Amino acid sequence: MNKKEKIILFGASRGGENFIKHNKIKYEILAIADNDQKRWGSVLEGLKVINPKDILKYDFDNIYITSQWVDSITYQLTKDLKISLEKIKIPKKSSLKESFKPFEHDETLKFARESLCKITQYLSNHNIIAIIDSGTALGIVRDKDLIKWDDDIDFAIDSKSFEQLISLANGLKGILPKNQYSKWKLELISLSNEDVCLSLELKSSDLNMLKEFEISLQKRTIKDGLSHLDSSAGIFYAPALHFERYERVDSFDSFVYLPYKVDDFLTFMYGNYKEPKKDTSIESYDNRVVQKNSNIKSFDVSKKII
Template sequence: MNIKFMKEIWQEAKQIDRQVSFLHKLISVYLNKTQKPLEGKILKKTLKLTDRVVDFLDKYGVDYWLESGTLLGVVREGRLLPWDHDVDITIRIEDLPRIINKLKSFHFKYGYRVEIVVNRADATPLKKGDVRLIKIQSRRLFVLPGWAQLDMFVKIKHDDKMYWSIRNRALKSAPAHFTDNLAVIEFNSRTYKVPKDSRGYLAYRFGVDWETPKKDYDNIRDDKSVEQLLDPLY
């Protein structure tokens, strides 16, 4: 990983992070523990947020794909899973320079909250300070985090695998061939990018019985892509 590039990413991450007060973060933690399902008005707002993010990525030529439970719901059921709480997409870390300086536009244009989350320690091949997640979230009453939320995972390719971490609790990986080539899927009256072998990718992540709904699925306990659990202080 280019050192100069990572320093630039780190500086941008710190600048954006300063915009989020400590109190705001406490409120976010509370809301994340009391998230509402993707139904009704929350679903509509989440779909609108997703379309805005996808249009933003397309505008700047950044490849993305629907990820995790979002991909599962769209492929298996043609919808976002109602018991889910957000939308997940993925981009590659080498595409970050195209958008890192432009993320603030979500705040100024739509009033969304943007948070850049970095790795707090090394977890080979991930490095401390690497951006691991970009969280884009609606607001309520101008200052409170809203219920519509999108998580943009940032993955790195190493030795024919794609690596990422979640919630600083687990290092995950999946064969890169699943996402080296992308396709499109129709959903919500438009197209979205997905892994070309979406069914194979879902079987790798969720198991061969991925077409059977599991509302109690745990993304660490049950995800086949977990490579190692991380130290709680990670």
């Protein structure tokens, strides 16, 4: 009988929680390290959350980073704890998500399309332009639809409109599609006490009838000719021109807003974006800023249910 790989996770995040759910049989997961000292001693999916310095107390084969701050955590592990780079692994994005490929499910795909359009229309009626971002924009442009193997919907909200967005959260929840299996959970996510993302999470009482997925309305701040994705704390950015203006296009019997000069934006983000790539990690993004030092913002993530 083959022995299971003994691993420690780094990142007591939702991604870490999902990784455990998907891989608890495949791996022997020993513990979860996290830089947020408020989490130390707590339990996530039956596993203890530990101080990263305690990693060396364990007999492990590898460490899997279940956080978006892969570069600063890698630096921390190799420089501060002297852990070999060969023992540090970056999992595929799909293993960090709640559901595998929810948009391959017809009823869920209908829900997602309707959600996308209703959010766009509702916010537009309140003078907020919700621009489709990242992989969602990629799908609309390349596939004329949401990408079948994607698992979420991304919107960009200008920083000047973000406070108003939060004030509209309850109204937004009221216009989202519903059925007998659905329940929407809204969370406000902050980094170092700065509100950076409104998360709309679809929960399902029957995963055979309706899959779960997440919609993220993320704050973008324009500064020095760049549009910074604030929730990434410096990892992702784009030339400001793509979010200073927008392109309105017809989609799903309604309309959506895409980044201005969207072909250039997608090329900046993904390189040859017309070539489909079914499973990627955070390292796959062409415009990712490789952070060489520990990022203090990654230590202080807070969430508040609305």
